[in-house]
Amino acid sequence: MTEPHPRHRIRLAMAALLAIGISGLPSAAVAELSEADFLSRVRRLTFEGRRAGEGYFSPDGKKLVFQSERHQGNPFYQIYLLDLETGETSLVSPGPGKTTCPFIRPGSGDVLFGSTHHDPRSEEYQRAELEARASGQERRYAWDYDPEMEIWVAAADGGGLTRLTDERGYDAEGSYSPDGEWIVFASTREAFQRELSEEEAKILEINPAYFGEIYIMRADGSEQRRLTDAPGYDGGPFFSADGSKIVWRRFDEEGLIADVWTMSSDGSNQRQITDFGSMSWAPYLHPSGEYIFFASNKHGFANFEVFIVDADGRKEPVRVTYTDGFDGLPVPSPDGRRLAWTSTRHGGEGGQLYFADWNHESALAALAAAADRSSAN
Amino acid sequence: MRQLLEFAAAPAILLILAVPAAADTAALERHVDRLAAEELEGRLTGTGGERAAAEYLAAELEQLGAKPLPGQSGYLIPFEFTAGTSDDGSTLALAWDSGGHEWTGVESIQALSFSDNGSVSGGVVFAGYGLVVPESQDFGYDSYATLDVEDKIVVVLRYFPEDLDQESRSKLARYSGLRYKALQARERGARALVVVSGPRSPNAGEIIPMAFDTAVAGSGIVAASISGAVAERLFEQVPDKTLEQAQAALDDGNPHVTGFEIAGVELTLDVKVERETRTGFNVAGILAGNDAQTADKPYVIVGAHYDHLGRGDSGNSLAKQEEAGGVHHGADDNASGAAAVLAAGVRLAGTEHRRHVVLAFWSGEELGLLGSSAFVNGAKSEPTLDPGRVAGYLNMDMVGRMRDNRLTVQAIGSSSAWPILIERSNVPVGFDLQTIDDPYLPTDSTAFNSAGVPTLNLFTGSHEDYHRPSDTADKINYEDLDRVARFSALIARRLADLEEAPDFVKVAPRTDQGGGRDTLRAFTGTIPDYTTEVEGLRLSGVIEGGPAAEGGLLEGDVITEFAGQKIANIYDYTYALDVVKVGEPVKVVFLRGDERHEIEIVPRARD
Incomplete structure (x- = not known):
């Protein structure tokens, strides 16, 4: 290769300077952003019980369904419905067992959630957990992907409890399509449906979520089919507001790095959205469809923050x-003007639900000013 | 947790409709304007200004439909208190073989405010600093270990040894309060306690001012302060040392340096304390419950103190020199709380509630929770108002200066019922709540906590006008005050509709707090922010011209280290203050924003 023409070299250097100057401007502006640019009237929504989280709005934005450890005699999460106008809360789930991941059905107001209450060993597990906590040997919180976990649906008052899945393996993390006719969910059923290799059997012992994949079914539990097929935990799927897309998170095989992905509701067009090389998860699309909320520990293993x-x-x-502490599981209201999320910003171990007004315009402006991903790395 | 909170049948939506959201800031403004008006002269308990404020509140109670409490003919409920103490001509005489001397006049001899009245004579024992550290503290120090003071007159030094290392200072400072020293002398059979500020101490040789003390009775012992001159005459009868030498020998804190009898001297002490008894007025009315069975159910109290500091003469004013003696308006402290109780009362009067709700306005809070304590103690003899039958007490003290939507809810550790009640009540109002468990607060809720009643206190935070004439009505945030009133009405309503009264949780009091007020002798001029439980001590202001201001501290700074001690909270700070030396620079480490700074400030003497 011949020596480049000197002028050419100068032009290159100038171009590089210009590029730095141009991309430097917006990133300088981004650096000055703070929580107050996006969130106002930040407030803690729940105070009762050791933990609360995973708040999801009803389609009219007047109710929030969430999970909380506040049921007498049961140390595990139960599902509650909060009326955002009156402050009333009511129990939706049946009481025993572990429950998680509620979602309100558009149209009917029914609530789906994952539950193990049908497992006859539920009360035994509750007692064991209570005893462990009383003796001070509380294990650090870890979800154990109970293979008995199934998706159930009930009316808002807890009546008409109906089972929607019936496969060995963890079935949970369900959410409805905007028309209320479909449910996307996560399941580890694959691990129990076929012969596992010796290697896979070992993985099932240590990291059962490895077998998690995204499935879709009709609201009555029929027509169950699989949408993803990649090693590592796929979970936490939600529809976009127009029903055309599904956003979810995919872990790598080791279960340490996760990224946000999107696909069409038929499973096609799978696309990776984030690449922090950290744990980026709990995605949820803003109702405008313009951007995705998610949480990531990019800034430190135990320091989850909300991103868009x-x-x-x-x-x-x-x-x-x-803010210091965990901030995650961000969910916008249907009008896109409020945000519910889970945080430990009050101090202490247990997360609680937080609530704030959401500044959509600031979000759009900040995203417009953000650097292109290709130029940043 | 017990499932205490099964609600009555009342549909939730009715509850919200019945506690209207519509703002009524005009009424709140009228209440605060009236209570904080110049002509009410700062509403000092026992004065005409207090009385006029009480009449105003009574008229408002009647207007909103509250009735006088059972057994009361009106809304005003009187209580007696000691408004002040003065020396009424105490004398001290020394007599020895060859002569003697007698002193009168408060420049030489003055009663301590808590002294009994009486004349006593006896031999004299010098008992060092008169300090006794309880054995439980695992720190051997007992000024009386080798002394027999039975029927003697004990002479002690004020404060605690001057040259101690910081750890020892922190141990001894806690037990150096004058009341505590008097108690130790009394327990050992002494006839009287005489205190002198030693020549090596701050305020050397000066008479101790008669501290404001509202106790109606004395402390069971004759106690007085003498000037350095008097003490020196006494020490002339000690053959081998002066007072200064005696103090110097004690000042390194060696517990084996003992006091001694001053042989051949007879001391006669005649102490006369004049206690002025006055009458203050609590104001209270009751909104009857709508349930036929509520007469049998514990009731709910929503209250706030309405008294303030008058012109700031009673010792707790923070007025700057040029504003001293002016009317302390007390708009936030606590016309705001009183106005919010009235506004909550209007909302509650227009709604059904199962239990009785009492609306209460306390006086004498600034003088030491006098009114609420009198109510709690007096209520025991009145069957309807037995504190055991109070379901819960909701207090508001300083709720008119909300910033950034932040409201502090204190004392939630006093019942397991509070978290869900607060959660449900806050959802419609939407405050950024800071919750604090500790129920031992410098406000009226503490009187109820002592009686085993679950309490809550609402507070919007301290500020630079706190306890100064500049705490005026124009600085009140009325829109948010109305939201606080609505929040309090929602809590009261939910409390009143509970099937079962909340349980009471006794929170263990912090034992590592500093001693009494009279051991706190270093003045730094900081105004702590009591609303945060952040790591460190956030300042809500600094007193102009004070040591902190001169050192460069500003509102919003967070002190993380003071005089070599880590400061995690207000208790650590109080504790650290105990042990600093007046006039000696101390290092202060603080955060301003994210930046760490280090300065020195020079504490001054507080008298």
Whole structure:
């Protein structure tokens, strides 16, 4: 290769300077952002019980369904419905066992959730957990992907409890399509449906979520089919507001790195949105469809913060929360003007639900100003 | 947790409709304007200003439909208190073989405010600093270990040894309060306690001012303070040392340096304390419950103190020099709380509630929780108002200066019922709540906590006008005050509709707090922010011209280290203050934003 023409070299250097200057401007502006640019009237929503989290809005935005450890005699989460106008809360799940991941059905107001209450050993597990806590040997919180976990649906008052899945393996993390006719969910059923290799059997012992894949079914539990097929835990799927897309998170095989993905509701067009190389999970699309909320521990293994990223992942994600402690599981209201999430910002181990007004315009402006992902790395 | 909170049948939506959200800031403004008006002269308990405020509140209670409490003919409920103490001509005489001397006049001899009245004579024992550290503290120090003071007159030094290392200072400072020293002398059979500020101490040789003390009775012993001159005459009868030498020998804190009898001297002490008894007025009314069975159910109290500091003469004013003596308006402290109780009362009067709700306005809070304590103690003899039959007490003290939507809810550790009640009540109002478990607060809820009643206190935070004439009505945030009133009405309503009264949880009091007020002798001029439980001590202001201000501290700074001690909270700070030396620079480490700073400030003497 011949020596480049000197002028050419100078032009290159100038171009590089210009590029730095141009991309430097918006990133300088981004650096000055703070939580107050996106969130106002931040407040803690729940105070009762050791933990609460996973709050999801009803389609009219007047109710929030969530999980909380506050049921007498049961140390595990139960499902509650909160009326955001009156402050009333009511129990939806039956009481015994472990429950998780509720979602309100558009149209009917029914509530789906994962539950193990049908497992005859439920009360035994509750007693054991209570005793462990009383003796001070509380294990650090870990979800154990109980293969007895199935998806159930009940009316808002807890009546008409109906089982929707019936496969050995963890079935949970369900959410409805906007028309209320479909449910996307996560399941580890594959691990129990075929012969596992010796290697896979070992993985099932240590990291059962490895077998998690995304499935879809009709609201009555029929027509169950699988949408993803990749090693590592796929979970936490939610529809976009127009029902065309599904957003979810995919862990790598070791279960340490996770990223946000999107696909069409038939499972096609799978696309990776984030690539922090950290744990980026709990995605949820803003109702405008313009951007995705998610949480990531990019800034330290135990320091989860809420981010937003444009729906196609073309730009660098923008950080939303800046407060010490865990901030995750962000969910926007149907009108896109409020945000519910789970945080430990009050101090202490247990997360509680938080609530704030959401500044959609600031979010759009910050995303527009964000650097292109290709130029950032 | 017990499932205490099964609600009555009342549909939730009715509850919200019945506690209207519509703001009524005009009424709140009228209440605060009236209570904080110049002509009410700062509403000092026992004065005409207090009385006028009480009449105003009584008229408002009647207007909103509350009735006088059972057994009361009106809304005003009187209580007696000691408004002040003065020396009424105490004398001290020394007599020895060859002569003697007698002193009168408060420049030489003055009663301690808690002294009994009486004349006593006896031999004299010098008992060092008169300090006794309880054995449980695992720190051997007992000024009386080798002394027999039975029927003697004990002479002690004020404060605690001057040259101690910091750890020893922190141990001894806690037991150096004058009341505590008097108690130790009394327990050992002494006839009287005489205190002198030693020549090596701050305020050397000065008479101890008669501290404001509202106790109606004395402390069971004659106690007085003498000037350095008097003490020196006494020490002339000690053959081998002066007072200064005696103090110097004690000041390194060696517990084996003992006091001694001053042989051949007879001391006669005649102490006369004049206690002025006055009458203050609590104001209270009751909104009867709508359930036929509520007469049998514990009732709910929503209350706030309405008294303030008058012109700031009673010792707890923070007025700057040029504003001293002015009317302390007390708009936030606590016309705001009183106005919020009235506004909550209007909401509650217009709604059904199963239990009785009492609306209460306390006086004498600024003088030491006098009114609420009198109510709690007096109520025991009145069957309807037995504290055991109070389901819960909701207090509001300083709720008119909300910033950034932040409201502090204190004392939630006092019942397991509070978290869900607060959660449900806050959802419609939407405050950024800071919750604090500790129920031992410098406000009226503490009187109820002592009687085993679950309490809550609402507070919007301290500020630079706290306890100064500049705490005026124009600085109140009325819109948010109305939201606080609505929040309190929602809590009261939910409390009143509970089937079962909340349980009471006794929170263990912190034992590592500093001694009494009279051991706190270092003045730094900081105004702590009591609303945060952040790591460190956040300042809600600094007193102009005070040591902190001169050192460069500002509102919002967070002190993390003071005089070499880590400061995690207000208790650590109080504790650290105990042990700093007046006039000696101390290092202060603080955060301003994320930046760490280090300065020195020089504490001054507090008298």
